[in-house]
Amino acid sequence: MGTELKIVAFCCEHSGSLAARMACAGESETSAGTEIVSVPCSGSVQAADILKAFRSGADGVVIVGCHDGSCKHLVGNRRVQRRVEHLAGTLKEIGWNPERVAFFPVSAVEGQLFRDRLAEVVDRLRGLEAGR
Amino acid sequence: MIVAERKPITEIREMVEPHESVLIVGCGACVTVCMAGGEKEAELLCSILVLAFKDTGKQFTWDCVERQCEPEFVEPLADKIQANDAVLSMACGAGVQTVVAQFPSIPVYPALNTQFVGRPLEQGLWAETCAGCGNCILHKTGGICPIARCSKSLLNGPCGGSVNGRCEVDPENVECGWQLIYDRLEQAGTLYLLDEIMPPKDWSTSAHGGVRRVIREDVRL
Numbered sequence: 001m002g003t004e005l006k007i008v009a010f011c012c013e014h015s016g017s018l019a020a021r022m023a024c025a026g027e028s029e030t031s032a033g034t035e036i037v038s039v040p041c042s043g044s045v046q047a048a049d050i051l052k053a054f055r056s057g058a059d060g061v062v063i064v065g066c067h068d069g070s071c072k073h074l075v076g077n078r079r080v081q082r083r084v085e086h087l088a089g090t091l092k093e094i095g096w097n098p099e100r101v102a103f104f105p106v107s108a109v110e111g112q113l114f115r116d117r118l119a120e121v122v123d124r125l126r127g128l129e130a131g132r
Numbered sequence: 133m134i135v136a137e138r139k140p141i142t143e144i145r146e147m148v149e150p151h152e153s154v155l156i157v158g159c160g161a162c163v164t165v166c167m168a169g170g171e172k173e174a175e176l177l178c179s180i181l182v183l184a185f186k187d188t189g190k191q192f193t194w195d196c197v198e199r200q201c202e203p204e205f206v207e208p209l210a211d212k213i214q215a216n217d218a219v220l221s222m223a224c225g226a227g228v229q230t231v232v233a234q235f236p237s238i239p240v241y242p243a244l245n246t247q248f249v250g251r252p253l254e255q256g257l258w259a260e261t262c263a264g265c266g267n268c269i270l271h272k273t274g275g276i277c278p279i280a281r282c283s284k285s286l287l288n289g290p291c292g293g294s295v296n297g298r299c300e301v302d303p304e305n306v307e308c309g310w311q312l313i314y315d316r317l318e319q320a321g322t323l324y325l326l327d328e329i330m331p332p333k334d335w336s337t338s339a340h341g342g343v344r345r346v347i348r349e350d351v352r353l
Contacts, residue, residue: 046172046176047176048172048175048176048179051176051179051180051183052179054179054183055179055182055183090141090180093140093141093142094141094145094180094183094184095184096183131186131187132186
């Protein structure tokens with residue numbers, strides 16, 4: 001999963017983190033350019049957390065949560081999706097590309113899906129103008 | 133509580149553009165509850181502005197006080213305020229003006245549009261329930277305010293536009309205040325209260341009457 005881009009991935013500890021671990025088996029997470037931040041639920045990720053990641057130099061932020069209907073906290077995954085949609089509007093207003101933030105769902109055993117989705121994000125980010 | 137919402141970012145950007153360092157100040161009271169100007173929102177707005185003005189050298193910091201409408205809570209921010217070119221207040225209009233009164237020599241900008249006095253109906257939805265008219269008659273209308281919740285502020289029943297409990301001004305979003313009053317009084321067994329005809333309202337006690345004050349002589353120093 002090597003990439004020169006810096007990506008911060010907020011991963012639900014019940015799904016995303018486990019899938020990431022499966023996907024990253026054998027690789028150093030930090031050397032791959034993707035920083036995995038484990039969270040109790042994707043719904044706990046706030047807009048401020050996402051923007052802090054950008055302030056720290058992230059090129060992209062992904063939030064990886066549970067599939068719809070599988071969230072241990074019922075609708076945490078839906079809450080964060082709504083938050084991301086709203087934040088996309090704010091990013092547009094300040095001249096940042098909203099495609100730098102994304103949410104995707106995985107289950108704990110979908111390591112390959114995690115890799116595939118992350119690769120899509122990386123491809124998308126590579127096509128964006130640097131900086132914003 | 134006072135309900136407010138944040139101004140569009142484009143408007144806020146224009147306000148702070150001329151300044152090199154801005155302190156964003158939240159308020160822990162009403163605007164925290166309506167998720168417009170509390171600690172979370174102040175921190176978020178700070179990050180938004182840092183990113184918006186990236187590579188310009190402009191500095192944005194944030195803080196939050198218990199209640200921005202009281203000088204005792206604003207005063208401790210003196211050093212931080214004076215270390216900046218401007219303040220972006222995330223309080224309601226009362227809070228903004230308190231900061232200005234305390235620190236008249238520094239530009240203070242309102243980050244919010246103060247909307248009304250109201251309450252939450254569900255998470256993320258607040259509605260106006262009190263117009264601050266200065267002469268409360270809620271005991272006569274089943275606890276539902278005809279000034280705030282009737283689009284026309286009628287005092288003696290609904291207008292002809294009340295259909296199926298909806299208000300003709302905006303049937304999709306607005307219930308007829310008088311239908312609500314009638315239903316509540318009926319439920320409480322106090323429909324007789326509607327027999328009292330209310331005279332034309334004396335608006336001098338409301339905002340229409342000019343700048344208002346409340347004085348408690350017994351607690352003045």
